Amino acid sequence: MSAPLILLTAGGTGGHLFPAEALANALKAAGAKVALATDKRANAYAGSFPADEIVEIPSATPSGRSLPQMAKAAFMLGQGTLKSVSMIRRMKPAVVVGFGGYPTVPPVLAASFIKVPSVIHEANGVMGRANRLLARRATVIATGFADIRGVPANVPGKQVHTGNPIRPAVLEAARQPYATLEPNGKLRLLVVGGSQGARVMSDVVPPAVERLPAELRARLAITQQARGEDLDRVREQYRTLGVEFEAEPFFKDLPQRLAQAHLVVSRSGASTVAELAVIGRPSILVPLPGSLDQDQAANAKTLGDLGAAIVCPQSDFTPERLSQEIQLFFQEPDRLTRAAAAAHSASITDAAERLAQVVLTLIHSHNNGKNP
Incomplete structure (x- = not known):
């Protein structure tokens, strides 16, 4: 046949x-x-x-x-x-x-x-x-x-x-185990906002980094996806702060970058949530607001209920709040490791x-x- x-x-x-x-x-x-x-x-x-x-x-x-x-x-x-x-x-x-x-x-x-x-x-x-x-x-x-x-x-x-x-690229990236944040080691922060980035990430993340104590900023390595019209100001803010960073409109190797991250700040589309679970990475999820269906809020809740993600409505996603969450992760790196394991427990x-x-x-x- x-x-x-x-x-x-x-x-x-x-x-x-x-x-x-x-x-x-x-x-x-x-x-x-x-x-x-x-x-x-x-x-x-x-x-x-x-x-x-x-x-x-x-x-x-x-x-x-x-x-x-x-x-x-x-x-x-x-x-x-x-x-x-x-x-x-x-x-x-x-x-x-x-x-x-x-x-x-x-x-x-x-x-x-x-x-x-x-x-x-x-x-x-x-x-x-x-x-x-x-x-x-x-x-x-x-x-x-x-x-x-x-x-x-x-x-x-x-x-x-x-x-x-x-996707096969995600399954390949999932073979990389989660790297525990070492004392005084670099925290690798990945910031994404959907396939074309999200303006709110460009508006909130650099000011949040600016609010961190200088000794913690020095321990950050940031990879951020930013819309083309936001790219120059994001790069300039990070250069001014002296932070290690890479900012682009799109990353073709995003699954590998997810695998390398200690913490992901992202929207909560279904593919993103599934990939965070399969690769097993902790996250701060900011569901897209204003949707009639509120589907991203429902997606994020599946990881939030497990302790794998902090679910932060966009109205609460401020530089002050994000800076505070990042500081807490620096102070209690075991929370990252536990959240990574919780995320992986939801993987299919x-x-x-x-x-x-x-x-x-x-x-x-x-x-x-x-x-x-």
Whole structure:
């Protein structure tokens, strides 16, 4: 029998594409073929994606209160769905797997229209709006967390907890054990804010470092991801303080930098939380505020409840608060080591293989006319 083709579809950000990439690797290892449908934002990430074919699908996010904007988004999603129907008929995938974000809506909708089985994967602790829209049409709903909120009532599809698939680069970095902070040793601080950095990190972290006693500043080694427009001022602040630092808009080797860190200050997207757990690193997590779903707050809580992370709402994320937390870690380095172990206790390293097995089982049951 020829190898089955699995069509993966994901929004064009790292948070959606990284778990799709991990599943693609697991499916390829199992002998399947893989195609990817995404949007034009994926160009920054798709170069390394192990797909036999990558197709760009028109999509838009129907947000805002402007009727013309909503109408334009609906039109784009309709266009994407028509293109997806044509694409699926041409490719004949055995299963369509969606990873969230509105670019997944047209392919998964199209799959349901022409009776191709589908899986949607929800990475966050609260189901996102795109996945909520698709939940009643999916054959299987896979989840990154054991308990998630926001799943519509009485969805017909089967729900299964797989964890969040992890890229090979992260699994490789996870082989590096946590290095205990030595007395008088350097504390390696990694500051990230999502795939494109976050302004709040640039606004808060350098002033927090400035508030540290000079002897503690001398013991810091900072790696910070900053938006391009914030980069010069962040660098200048650290130069003025005489702190050892590296600041860039993007780090291609971020998993390795996570592994080298004693402490991570970050947003709490699902991929970030999963990677912190698999690599086993303590963190101060600042959930993205203002989200309708509050998904990042739910993600952060999973590590906060274990003592693996300090969860700090952005309203409380001030230079004074961050400076105080860093000083406490310098004074009690054992807290870092315990938090690292707590983070690692939440890791699921075989989530990609679990999800691949769900997909392959669905193919088998569909071909045999059985329920999944």
